[in-house]
Amino acid sequence: xxxxxxxxxxxxxxxxxxxxxxxxxxxxxxxxxxxxxxxxxxxxxxxxxxxxxxxxxxxxxxxxxxxxxxxxxxxxxxxxxxxxxxxxxxxxxxxxxxxxxxxxxxxxxxxxxxxxxxxxxxxxxxxxxxxxxxxxxxxxxxxxxxxxxxxxxxxxxxxxxxxxxxxxxxxxxxxxxxxxxxxxxxxxxxxxxxxxxxxxxxxxxxxxxxxxxxxxxxxxxxxxxxxxxxxxxxxxxxxxxxxxxxxxxxxxxxxxxxxxxxxxxxxxxxxxxxxxxxxxxxxx
Numbered sequence: 447x448x449x450x451x452x453x454x455x456x457x458x459x460x461x462x463x464x465x466x467x468x469x470x471x472x473x474x475x476x477x478x479x480x481x482x483x484x485x486x487x488x489x490x491x492x493x494x495x496x497x498x499x500x501x502x503x504x505x506x507x508x509x510x511x512x513x514x515x516x517x518x519x520x521x522x523x524x525x526x527x528x529x530x531x532x533x534x535x536x537x538x539x540x541x542x543x544x545x546x547x548x549x550x551x552x553x554x555x556x557x558x559x560x561x562x563x564x565x566x567x568x569x570x571x572x573x574x575x576x577x578x579x580x581x582x583x584x585x586x587x588x589x590x591x592x593x594x595x596x597x598x599x600x601x602x603x604x605x606x607x608x609x610x611x612x613x614x615x616x617x618x619x620x621x622x623x624x625x626x627x628x629x630x631x632x633x634x635x636x637x638x639x640x641x642x643x644x645x646x647x648x649x650x651x652x653x654x655x656x657x658x659x660x661x662x663x664x665x666x667x668x669x670x671x672x673x674x675x676x677x678x679x680x681x682x683x684x685x686x687x688x689x690x691x692x693x694x695x696x697x698x699x700x701x702x703x704x705x706x707x708x709x710x711x712x713x714x715x716x717x718x719x720x721x722x723x724x725x726x727x728x729x730x
Contacts, residue, residue, distance in 0.1 A: 450498070451495050452496060456474060472511055515650040515654065527572045528549050532572055536655060547719065549576045549580075551689060552634055553577065561584075562628075562629070568614070569601065570600050574612050575612065587613070589612065590614050594657070620633075632686065639671070640693065671692075675704055687727070688726075708728065710730070711728050713726060
């Protein structure tokens with residue numbers, strides 16, 4: 447098979463990946479990145495030859511992915527999220543499509559024009575950046591926290607890339623804001639929520655390449671929610687709102703934690719596109 451054309455390279459890579467139990471879509475993602483093309487470019491130039499050095503690099507990276515299961519996002523250094531491209535690396539969680547639904551939920555629910563919002567455990571900064579950009583026409587103070595200095599450096603790079611005005615804080619969940627006496631109107635978080643008992647069920651790519659501190663939590667995956675909810679009592683303004691991404695079996699447990707801390711709040715579990723519980727929305 448002739449592999450020096452775009453079509454031939456994709457066909458070889460897809461077949462090679464499938465034989466190694468990898469997703470064939472990795473081939474297209476990687477080749478588009480190496481050629482710096484759009485999908486439209488690929489359709490137009492499908493039968494065109496690829497420069498030998500780029501083809502060799504493509505083949506090398508396909509083989510590396512098949513052998514190690516390293517995420518394609520770590521090979522390209524980027525991932526698309528909510529219509530924007532973000533820097534990612536081994537220090538941050540690779541953005542998931544479900545989190546796009548969290549961003550959409552927040553933007554649709556908040557109708558204020560002047561408020562302060564914090565993204566807790568910001569990681570690569572995708573939530574904070576997207577919210578800051580979606581709210582550019584409003585008077586919004588956007589904050590973000592993370593315990594990891596390495597993650598914050600990635601988040602700051604993404605904020606700079608997208609010209610998003612965000613104040614970053616290093617520390618555990620809301621602790622940096624509590625220490626400074628900061629108050630906010632909206633809390634958003636996609637915290638670690640996988641229990642350690644579930645580790646064996648995760649894919650090799652997730653287990654070996656996503657940072658453990660961004661994935662796992664004690665107490666059946668509820669520890670982060672418990673801490674954030676208790677800290678929120680010192681940070682949230684009256685009539686504030688709180689939004690969590692959750693595991694699909696955690697709606698009842700997280701809602702119960704919220705009701706214990708904020709008995710008068712209105713708590714709603716929202717489903718994702720697959721009909722699974724994915725977001726908990728809280729209105730004080």
